[in-house]
Amino acid sequence: MKQIGEGRTAEIFEHNDEKVLKLYRSGFPKKAIMYEYKVNTLIASLGIPAPKVYELVEVEDRIGILFQYIKGSSLIHKTVQNPLELKRYAKILAELHVLIHTHEIYTTDLSNQIRLQKEMLEHNIQQAKLLSDSEQMAIIEHLEKLPNGRALCHGDFHPDNAMVDEQQWIIDWMNGMIGHPAGDVARTLLLFRYGTLPEGIPSHFKEALSQMRDNMGDEYLDHYLTCTNLLFEEIDQWLLPVAAARLTEWIPDEEKEALLSFIRERLLLK
Structure with a gap:
């Protein structure tokens, strides 16, 4: 193969x-x-x-x-190939995320089979060995105060999980869940902000990619907020628990260290 x-x-x-x-x-x-x-x-x-x-x-x-077999390209590849189209691709990304969130799950057949966002986050926070017991407790207490939701959430939405050929596609549903859109958008923002680039990329090219990713994240967020009734302040409240839950994933130590610094800065502000 x-x-x-x-x-x-x-x-x-x-x-x-x-x-x-x-x-x-x-x-x-x-x-x-x-x-x-x-x-x-x-x-x-x-x-x-x-x-x-x-x-x-x-x-x-x-x-x-x-x-x-989807034979198109991901939005991140499209953006690298056509950097002048960054804003358009960021809008496509935002509109696909809005499309996901328009689906609310209430039927028993579906809701019994898809995990609940806050339950998944709490479980992962409890498994985050880099956090102390008191840090875990403080983050879970914060999470419990956040609103529940019944929207379909992707759980790992970023430009590599959106593809374009003759139409647009959303792939990689491993973290699909039912929850609040603000939590799902918070995950996307953290990936834009702290996600590590693939190894082996030359340093000068990595810097350009990082800048491009930052710009795309800003454009994505602006367009998502324009298309919905969500406020940034609502999304911001989810960043702490979503970052803490990500510490349990298969990600490089560099990214875990960056997330840990962010988490502890947020906890100091509480």
Whole structure:
């Protein structure tokens, strides 16, 4: 099979002209893979522009999922190739996020199968070993005061998870959940602000990419707020618990250290 992409958790292979195989790295939790498979199946029933999911497979003791082959480019690649179009691509990103959040989940069949945002965040905060018990407690107390929501949330929405070919697509639903849009947007802002760039990029190019990413994040936020009734202050309240929950993920130490500094600065202000 021809490899056509990779991330921290999985490699993507061309299976045939119609399907790709997302093959998870050894040691990645099987429970998380099963959840992504289930959520993608549910997403399809809502009419959201996400790739079809076909089946679970096993390849040399690694688990994978066969998805519909989307042959377009991600918005981050589009932006790198056409930096003058940054503002347009940032607007597409914001409008796709708004589209996700217009779906509110109340039916028992769906809500019993998709995790709740605040429950997921609290669980991950409790597992964040870099935080002291008192820090965890303070963050969870803050989280409990935040509003609940019934909106569909992506849980990891960023320009690499939005693709464009003849149409626009939203991929990678591993963290799909039901919750408040402000928390989902907070996650996106943290990814723009603290997400580490891939290794091996020359330092001068990395600096240019970082600046481009900052600009795209600003444009995305401005357009999202324009399209909705949300205020930035509402999103800002979610940054602390969302940052703390991210400490449990498969991310580089550099990013964890940056998040930890942000978390402790916020806690000092409380």
